[in-house]
Amino acid sequence: MRSFFKIQVLFLILILISSRLYSQESGNEKLFEAPYLFGSDTLIELSITTNIKELIKDTGEKSKYHQARLSYQLGDSVVSMLVQLKTRGRFRKDRSICKFPPLRIKFNQASSSYTLFHGQDKLKMVGHCRNNSSRFQQMVFQEYLIYKAYQILTPESFNVRLARVTYKDSAKDVKNLEEYVFFIEDFEKMAKRNGKIPIYKDRIHQDNTMINKVTRLAVFQFMVGNTDWGVPTLHNIKIIAKTPTSRPVPVPYDFDWSSLVNAPYAVPNEILDIESIHERLYRGYKRTPEELEFVFKEFRMKKDAFYALYQNTDLLTEKEINRVIDYFDEFYEIINDPKLVEVYFIDGARQLKYK
Template structure:
């Protein structure tokens, strides 16, 4: 009996110790807050290894996911995880337009836990169109900053995170490619962050959305010189709402055909009365001067923050900064001049047509 007691004591002690450690680990896991990819503006340095040639060639309508490995430094450690990549988009998939297509990345939830990409599923990657091209690299920065500028105006917007990626070819047939890219927040997560739900219905008329938010968005598109969007077709527009039957809020994305990005392949829709992408066109519907002034006040209030976003950016060249600030100066002159407001936003605004 004494021998049995001596044997049981360490076993019981071990069991209680194990239970205590287990409870302690569970408590630590509860206390641990995984980093959120989009809550910082710090540049991410990472590498992605995959069969580059196969990935870049796969630009058909039914492009598939390709296995890859993403790695980055976290302190003194290297975080590495399996991911999947596929080409996306339509226009920039054309090899005559872009030698490197836009990508979508899919994460393995288990492997990504407690990493920078925790709780991410699939994300769009906006990157260079042509490798080793300073102009195309500046285009990436410009589009990234348009997203950041809209965030200054409204939290009901897509968050973005800038990264510098080194693409490595697992087949050793291509040299590594290092370029800047940015990740775009997932649509459903963006809606949830704003306490809303995603709306996927097409054919919702522009005037059946939240009026102030719609007007602000249309004025913003006018400010950055972008006409490549449409609400009823959900062309470069997403919708979120409080309930399935509430008026939705319009969320813009994909600004690469804007004047600020200044892509060489961008041309205005032939149905629009503009000669080039630098010619501004307000594509919102007619509003009263009082309604417009209510929106313009917000742009004036946020002017310094928007200008600082560009002026304090070290990645834009001085030439690009000047081009943007000059274009913004023109916008603010327009909204401060009643005659030009009448011309651009009222006389030439879209109007409802009743049969």
């Protein structure tokens, strides 16, 4: 009798273990639910081993992928996988601008299975631009926090995950380099997370997108001091939609030319009537005061969350935090003053030109 109860207990334990190891997904059993890279804001500690000199010098239009090994600690074990790296971007690929260009990382599906990078294919990495520079490191944190700020407004935004990376040179010619980077969520996965599909068509006018959402986007860009974007040209903008014929939603990315990031290489486009990236310019189209007020209310509701994001961070120096708060204070003074709203958002708005 006692052995019978032992068998029952053992059977129940096996059921519990099985229920933890297996999950039902689309009717198929899947062993072990892998962690989701963007499911946490916890800092990731990584090491990446590759031929650093060959990688960072390969900045031509046809740059290739370079073999690398990515490793991170998991408890008492080390998780290690083969990956590939290549330089990406345009402006920051210039060696006179960035000594260390932005990277794209490509994962091997077999070796990354059941790791933190499970299910990822290719991801953008935003990094430090110049080695051992506190200013450029602050720029990485500032851009990362802008992505987090936009997430406060809407889930129709790119997820990001911060990591501290130790770069190790496989050729042993370069000393280990420790810098911060952040990963940006894949475009198609971001669209799917929001129940939408990616749209690759360009020449879509701002006012042919969801009006309230593109106005909110434009006001946000005004808040962080960024004029380096455009919907029709898909310049630092991605488009998602419910269906191919639905009104699309623009999603911003790449904020390194914003006032908050304060990059030394950032200057306004010549066609804009401003002299500095710190000078605010609304790049949205003309709206009525009522339409603007509808959007401003959301920014007022989220004000405490925006401020807390920066006031509670340990990433930025006190000087950088104060600079952001002062810039946000100016933004809220503007949207709370009807006269300034008229100057910046109505008289200063872009005008529609219909044929």
